Amino acid sequence: MxxxxxxxxxxxxxxxxxxxxxRDVDLExxxxxxxxxxxxxxxxKSTLLRCANLLEExxxxxxxxxxxxxxxxxxxxxxxxxxxGVVFQAYNLFPHMTVLENITLAPxxxxxxxxxxxxxxxxxxxxxxxxxxKAGEYPDRLSGGQQQRVAIVRALAVRPRLLLLDEITAALDxxxxxxxxxxVRGLKDEGMTMVLATHEMGFARDVADQVCFLDGGVVLExxxxxxxxxxxxxxxxxxxxxxxxxxxxL
Amino acid sequence: MTVTKDQxxxxxxxxxxxxxxxxxxxxxxxxxxxxxxxxxxxxxTGVVLYLVVVNAPGWPRTKETFFNGQYAREAFPKVLExxxxxxxxxxxxxxxxxxxxxxxxxxxxxxGPVFFPLRxxxxxxxxxxxxxxxxxxxxxxVLGVPALRLQGVTVxxxxxxxxxxxxxYSAYVAEVFRAGIESIHPSQRAAxxxxxxSNRQALRHVVLPQAVRRQVPPLLNxxxxxxxxxxxxxxxxAIDAVRAADIIVGRSLNYTPYIVAGLVxxxxxxxxxxxxxxxxxxxxxxxAQGGTT
Numbered sequence: 001m002x003x004x005x006x007x008x009x010x011x012x013x014x015x016x017x018x019x020x021x022x023r024d025v026d027l028e029x030x031x032x033x034x035x036x037x038x039x040x041x042x043x044x045k046s047t048l049l050r051c052a053n054l055l056e057e058x059x060x061x062x063x064x065x066x067x068x069x070x071x072x073x074x075x076x077x078x079x080x081x082x083x084x085g086v087v088f089q090a091y092n093l094f095p096h097m098t099v100l101e102n103i104t105l106a107p108x109x110x111x112x113x114x115x116x117x118x119x120x121x122x123x124x125x126x127x128x129x130x131x132x133x134k135a136g137e138y139p140d141r142l143s144g145g146q147q148q149r150v151a152i153v154r155a156l157a158v159r160p161r162l163l164l165l166d167e168i169t170a171a172l173d174x175x176x177x178x179x180x181x182x183x184v185r186g187l188k189d190e191g192m193t194m195v196l197a198t199h200e201m202g203f204a205r206d207v208a209d210q211v212c213f214l215d216g217g218v219v220l221e222x223x224x225x226x227x228x229x230x231x232x233x234x235x236x237x238x239x240x241x242x243x244x245x246x247x248x249x250l
Numbered sequence: 251m252t253v254t255k256d257q258x259x260x261x262x263x264x265x266x267x268x269x270x271x272x273x274x275x276x277x278x279x280x281x282x283x284x285x286x287x288x289x290x291x292x293x294x295t296g297v298v299l300y301l302v303v304v305n306a307p308g309w310p311r312t313k314e315t316f317f318n319g320q321y322a323r324e325a326f327p328k329v330l331e332x333x334x335x336x337x338x339x340x341x342x343x344x345x346x347x348x349x350x351x352x353x354x355x356x357x358x359x360x361x362g363p364v365f366f367p368l369r370x371x372x373x374x375x376x377x378x379x380x381x382x383x384x385x386x387x388x389x390x391x392v393l394g395v396p397a398l399r400l401q402g403v404t405v406x407x408x409x410x411x412x413x414x415x416x417x418x419y420s421a422y423v424a425e426v427f428r429a430g431i432e433s434i435h436p437s438q439r440a441a442x443x444x445x446x447x448s449n450r451q452a453l454r455h456v457v458l459p460q461a462v463r464r465q466v467p468p469l470l471n472x473x474x475x476x477x478x479x480x481x482x483x484x485x486x487x488a489i490d491a492v493r494a495a496d497i498i499v500g501r502s503l504n505y506t507p508y509i510v511a512g513l514v515x516x517x518x519x520x521x522x523x524x525x526x527x528x529x530x531x532x533x534x535x536x537x538a539q540g541g542t543t
Contacts (some may be wrong), residue, residue, distance in 0.1 A: 053444055082446030092441035098460050105455060108446035158446065 004033050004067055006162050006193045007052060013046055013060035014217075018216055019103045019164075021047045022217045025061070027208070029162070032191040036198055036208035040240065045197035045216040046089075049164045053084050054193065059202075082110060087157030087166040092146045093139040093154070099126070100135040103154045111158060118157070125153045126138045129183055145176030152181065163187070165196035181207075201244050255342055286395050307452030318506040325498050325507035332494035337518075339412050339480040339490070344473055346416045358424070359431050361449065373425070379421035384479060388414045411483030419476050426468045430461030450460035466533065470526040477522060491515065 007029040014022040022044045029035050037045040038210055050056040052063060054070060054077050057152065063071045070080045094102050103125070104118040104232045113121075126132055148168055151195060165184065169177040181203050187194065188207055198204050204211060211228040211234075213221040221228055221237045232238045303309060306330065357365070357372035379387070391414040396405035434457050442452035484493035491514055495507035 055440055055444060078443075078446055078448050081444055084444070086441075086444040088437065088441060090437060092437045094438065094441070094456055094460075096463065105442075106447060109451055109455060112448040154445070 003030060005029055005064075006066060007195065009048075009052070010062050010064075012048075012051060012063065013057055013059045014044075014051055014056060015177075017243065018067040020217055022051065022058075025217070025219055027212065027219065031193055033193060034188050034207050035195045035210045035212065035213050036204035037195065037214055038198065038201065038240075039214035045214055046166050048201060048214070049086070049166050050194065052162075053086050053164055054080055054094055054100055055086075061242070078110075082106075082158060083161045085158065085160035085163045087151050087155050087163070087165045087168050089170045091139070091144075091151045091171075092122040093147055093151055095139055097138075098135070099137050099139065099142075099150050102139070102150060103157045106154070106158050108214055114243060122153065122157055126150075127154055127167040130179075131152055142174060144172045145179045148172065148176075148180050149183055152180075152187075156187075163192055163194045165198075167197050167199065169198070169200055189243070201229070201241075213240065215240070290392070312381040314504075316505050316509055318504055321498065321502060321504045321506040322510050325495055325510045328494040328498065329491045329507065329511045330490055332491035332511075333514055333518070334482040334487065335408065336477070336515075339415070339483065340473075340477045342462075343415045343419065343476060343480070345484075346412075347419040347423050347472075347476065350416065350420035352427055354420060354424035355427035355431060356453070358428055359453075361370070361529065362372050376421045376424050379418050380425070382418070384414075384418050385420050385482065385485070388482055388485055389511065390414075391417070392483070407486030407488040408483060411486050411488055415476065415483070419472065419479075422472055423469065424459060426465050429468075430465035431457055433464060434460050463533075467526060467530040470529060474519055474522045474526065477519055479516060481511075 003150050005028045009025055009028065011028040012025040012027075013020070013234055015206070025044075025048060027035070027048075037048060039045055047056060047238070051058050058071055058234050061071075062069055065080060065083060066194060068080075070077075094105070095107065095156050100122055102116070103122040104113075107113040107118040107121070108115060117203075118237060122130075123135060126135055129152065133147060133155070134142060139150065142150065153167075155174075168184075172180065177200065181200065184194070184196070184203075187209055196208075206225075208225050211223065211225050212219045213228060213232075213234070221232060221234045228237065229241065232241060306312070354372045354375060357389050360369060360377075388411060392407050392410045395403060395410055431453075438456055438460070442456040443449070447455065450498045461529055481490060481492040484490050484496060487493070489497075491511045495511040498507040
């Protein structure tokens with residue numbers, strides 16, 4: 001595949017009633033790169049991810065996935081979502097299904113993969129993420145970190161082109177954050193293209209090729225991790241990072 | 251000395267302390283006292299009720315009219331025979347109600363302009379049949395439909411009565427299902443859609459299985475209610491348990507058969523109610539263990 005961006009957003013605008021959540025957002029995500037979205041709560045990070053997956057309809061602008069405009073009303077939205085994996089802050093596993101059923105649901109029902117093949121692939125992924133023994137468990141028998149890793153496997157099981165991670169460690173106890181972040185790091189090494197909204201600044205600095213600082217629905221500053229964390233140009237970015245440092249989070 | 255095992259399976263020698271022994275002795279004595287008080291209180295209440303009823307001025311006549319052993323013996327087999335009809339009605343109407351209720355509930359949750367008429371009809375149906383008293387519904391269907399003298403339409407009071415019951419109860423059950431569907435957090439649907447499942451697949455594989463599980467107790471409650479309301483088909487002349495009692499009452503002018511029919515219905519309903527309680531308790535326990543879900 002060429003170097004054409006996997007995901008491209010141009011002048012995206014999104015409002016909820018009177019509040020403008022995203023205004024004029026541009027974004028380009030190159031293949032096999034990781035983009036970290038940072039910023040205070042309510043700055044629009046999660047909304048941006050939901051728009052990219054068409055879970056929210058944008059008001060203006062356009063979004064492309066591999067050169068196909070996915071905000072075109074004629075596009076088959078289900079087909080678009082099949083190419084994008086999403087992991088949510090609250091895991092959103094299906095509580096009435098076992099781990100294995102959670103993971104094989106989409107491959108079997110959406111992609112028409114045979115049961116045996118889907119289960120084999122799922123077990124392989126589980127094994128790789130250190131969840132080998134958990135295939136038959138129900139989600140509520142697992143720790144938060146395990147549930148989140150299952151959610152990552154579920155998103156990976158359909159071999160997505162792009163993975164969106166929405167504050168995936170925000171609901172976890174501190175000692176469980178590491179195991180989930182290690183998984184994301186492993187995915188980066190394998191070349192997965194990812195966009196992640198995160199409050200884990202240390203992790204963002206480590207893993208991201210591109211960092212975007214969102215403030216009031218605008219990408220206020222963007223650049224490599226060194227640029228944004230090491231030498232922020234905007235006063236608001238500096239203030240945000242200072243607060244993070246003071247809170248001991250960087 | 252007691253030997254217990256901790257989680258790792260290691261044996262651990264443990265002797266209850268004097269404090270624990272004393273505490274448990276007090277708990278036992280308090281429990282014994284509580285049982286004794288409950289027994290005494292029940293006995294006193296029973297005796298008072300008995301004396302009030304037996305010393306009522308009309309008791310001898312009431313006893314003769316409502317609690318006559320001879321008529322009870324005569325009515326019992328006939329009522330039981332009639333009850334078989336109620337049981338069959340319950341089974342068939344129960345299945346029809348669940349299917350129809352589910353279809354109506356799904357129709358009400360469909361999105362998109364194409365489905366507007368369906369949504370509207372489903373809403374109108376539930377509004378109408380939940381408001382219409384069952385007894386009036388039954389009279390219209392059981393007595394009104396045969397009056398039309400339509401070709402090929404049944405005049406069988408059992409079939410018509412069952413239809414009327416199904417019409418009313420599927421409106422109730424549709425609302426139970428709809429409440430269940432709407433109680434599933436939107437994030438579950440979002441997760442399903444983000445995996446590429448269509449709206450229909452998300453409903454079928456993710457939303458409905460959870461909704462139905464959650465609604466089992468209220469559904470069973472409605473089935474218990476349907477079970478006793480099958481007795482109302484007697485107004486069309488179908489010989490169910492109530493009608494069987496009615497026939498004997500009409501002949502003898504003694505009301506004992508009604509009491510027999512009533513008790514038989516209660517006896518039929520109790521296992522169902524206990525089953526409902528058991529299922530509810532089990533689900534509550536599971537939820538308590540499951541935590542966030």
